[in-house]
Amino acid sequence: MTDVIIVGAGPAGASLAIALGRRGFEVELYDQATFPRDKPCGEGLLPAGVGVLRALELTDAVAGRPLTGVRYHLTGGSVRSGFGTGDGALAPHGLGQKRIHLDATLWAAAARTRGVRATSGARADGLLHERGRVTGVVVDGQPCRARLVVAADGSSSKLRRKLGLEHVARPRRVGIRAHFRRARDMRPLSDIEIFLCRGYELYVTPLPNDEILVAALAHEDAARGDLRGGFERWVAREPLLRHWLEGAIQTSELMGRAPLVSSSRGPEPPGLILLGDAAASVDPVTAGGLSLALLGADVLAQHACALLTGSVLARRRFERARDQAVRVHRWLGAGVLALAGRPRLAELARRGFSAYPGAMQPFVALAGGA
Ligand SMILES: Cc1cc2nc3c(=O)[nH]c(=O)nc-3n(C[C@H](O)[C@H](O)[C@H](O)COP(=O)(O)OP(=O)(O)OC[C@H]3O[C@@H](n4cnc5c(N)ncnc54)[C@H](O)[C@@H]3O)c2cc1C
Structure with a gap:
């Protein structure tokens, strides 16, 4: 049986596959699309996300345009701030990069990572359950089993919907x-x-x-x-x-x-973890979604050993870190929209x-x- 099945090879799923493969886990990664594929996004990656790419040694491959800060234009004027203090190469910076390139780069890196079997053009249609636990997914009609399933299938996650967990924020x-x-x-x-x-x-x-x-x-x-x-x-x-x-x-x-904004209305069943936009998408007005996806994958990879043994404590730690980062962006986003x-x-x-x-x-x- 595979260690981890990941459904969805956007920034969350692909970066998780890379991190797990490099840690010696056996991973199956499925995406319904074939890469390169485009998708609607603001394409601004914040410094936290750049940090994850740096740790994966992928910043050169992703390249992109360095972003130094954010400027808000409002009521006929503007206010600006940089991302933080630090000089030259130490200054925190974001990256502007097209999704068609970013996602294809992550997909290619995942596909060549030892231990990762990456299949594109493969759609996950449903989940396998045994004794109250998710034990796998159905991909193009075929059952595939794993010790842990990660649904990183985006903001309109089909797997989340199948579990009756979809919640869409109002007003839409x-x-x-x-x-x-x-x-x-x-x-x-x-x-x-x-x-x-x-x-x-x-x-x-x-x-x-x-x-x-x-x-x-x-x-x-x-x-x-x-x-x-x-x-x-x-x-x-x-x-x-x-x-x-x-x-x-x-x-x-x-x-x-x-x-734009959706989330899970309750906790996932044992054996399954929601990641990236499938767990919660935030309003793009704070440009946080990509970084949250990458950070969530990074934290999950760090807890992977314990999560695979079914440790409730590890799961709580992971969920706390994932959900806290989302809350920060929800709070900032609500302030900006106000x-x-x-x-x-x-x-x-x-x-x-x-x-x-x-x-x-x-x-x-x-x-x-x-
Ligand atoms: C207009 C707009 C502007 C945005 N601007 C920004 C921004 O500037 N900065 C920022 O950080 N974020 C921004 N975001 C948010 C960002 O796009 C998302 O947060 C990010 O894409 C989440 O990554 P993910 O890996 O979780 O999901 P996705 O990138 O959505 O990847 C999900 C993957 O799952 C695959 N998939 C789906 N269903 C299945 C299935 N059943 N079987 C197999 N594969 C499946 C899809 O093909 C896809 O490749 C913006 C979003 C929008 C809509």
Whole structure:
């Protein structure tokens, strides 16, 4: 019997497979997609996620554009903070990298890791249960057994739904993104730029090769059923964003996701662990999802020996670490969205952060994973 079956080879599942394989475990990794595959995302990886990639010695392969901090544009002005203190190579930094490249790099690294059997184009349809325990999955109609099953199958996790554990946050939020290659003579960007507007947010991530990603996030009803139209209208309303896009060429189709935020409504049964977005997806307005996926995988790998013996204590420790990181982003995200919906409060916050520039840093460092 295999040690661990992982369903889903996004950042959570693929990085877990690499970490477990390198620790000597036997792993089967399944993904319904074939790589490279694209997916809607803001593509900004925070310093905590970069730290996990560094520990896996994958930062060179992932490459990406270094990100130095976050700037919020609100009520006609802006406030900015770096990710933390430190000089040169020691300064914490994020990375902007396209998902099509990031995920393909992680998949390739997982597939060549000793002990990992990676199969793409393979869909998990259900779970195997014995005596109240999950003992495996059904992949393309075939039963596959393991000592531990990890469902890392994303925010609309089929395995979580099969267990009746799906919970979607209300009001529902939606997101859409496109890539643009900017004109060569434009000043390069190095921060994640977030425009907090009434009813929606725009999100810009600098990427390699003069590209940027522009995403729009909104409550479902803000786009009145036309998220693509909303995206174009909202971008056109921001003079600074319009300026950044002067002479730019759109390099990808608009791609969206709904709902943005979901989680598990209860604990998983023994034998199964939910990881990454399948455990809980956070609002992209704090750019935390990728880092949470990578951090969750890192913690799981550290506890793997004890988890495979069925240790309840190890499971509690793992769940506490996984869920606490999610709570930090939920809390920060709720704060940012509260400002987006209340112009007076936003104006006060902007003035406060402008008057005391250091006051924003702890929040950005916390989001970044300090
Ligand atoms: C608009 C938007 C903007 C975002 N911006 C950011 C950002 O800037 N920064 C950030 O950190 N996060 C951002 N996120 C969140 C980020 O995309 C997710 O948190 C991240 O993808 C979670 O990784 P994961 O590995 O858990 O799941 P996923 O990346 O969703 O991977 C799940 C994998 O499971 C596979 N799968 C699904 N079902 C099955 C099945 N039944 N059988 C086999 N395989 C299956 C899928 O093919 C997929 O490869 C954003 C999300 C959206 C929608």
